[in-house]
Amino acid sequence: MPELPEIETICKDIRKLLLNKIIIYSIVRCKKLRKKVSKEIINIKKNKIINIKRIAKYIIIKIELGYIIIHLGMSGSLFICSKNTKINKHDHVDLIINNNKILRYNDPRRFGLYLWSNNLYNEKIFLNLGIEPLSKKFNLYYLFYYTRKKKIKIKDFIMDNKFVVGIGNIYANEVLFNACILPYRLSMNISLYECNKLINSIKYIIKKAIKYNGTTIKNFIRINKKKGNFKKFLKIYGKKKKKCKKCNFLIKKIIQRGRSTFFCNNCQK
Structure with a gap:
């Protein structure tokens, strides 16, 4: 999607x-x-x-x-x-x-x-939509406040459109890798410092994906039938058993709520 x-x-x-x-x-x-x-x-x-x-x-x-x-x-x-x-x-x-x-x-x-x-x-x-991730309202205090109220995995949390809109599976994987946070940690256990890293990571990844016209894996095609170019910047999504670009550990894959989740056990904590 x-x-x-x-x-x-x-x-x-x-x-x-x-x-x-x-x-x-x-x-x-x-x-x-x-x-x-x-x-x-x-x-x-x-x-x-x-x-x-x-x-x-x-x-x-x-x-x-x-x-x-x-x-x-x-x-x-x-x-x-x-x-x-x-x-x-x-x-x-x-x-x-x-x-x-x-x-x-x-x-x-x-x-x-x-x-x-x-x-x-x-x-x-x-x-019932949440706020836009690139808006000023989506900030450290907003994220920290709402993560205290939820006992769900952080990847599922940032993909919840009632909290923040538009962060799909590909971008959730990339965001958490960039922020060095494991996707299966509980949202309420993410520290204030990590929330700050997460906010910055979300804004950085989304802005960069927009700059390169989105990600074409399967279905997405632009109106001129060209593909999105962000795929070449993916560092974790779809990289199962490949070496992490940061540390050379092998990237792992699990399934969360029916979606593929990729992470590095060494870089992400």
């Missing part, structure tokens, strides 16, 4: 090409994704794109009449293509733009969302 750096990359790419352009109409080939495509999107006509931004892992396209909310689910992708581009099997939604381009949504598993909102900040899907 695309995480915060991937969604930020998509928003940046779309913004460059579609900001201030007009959505002439839509073509919806599959009305039922995770939820039904909103009727306002199906019936959209001649609306100017005013802004494109991200909230957590949602793409928000603000137009004159309201907001289009897009979530890519497990396997969704957005592409910019021309009007004569061949339609593939899983191309479910097209937004036809007045610059002879199409914003096309492809999703083999159909777990994504295409929803409409008149008042973005009253939407239920946003009410």
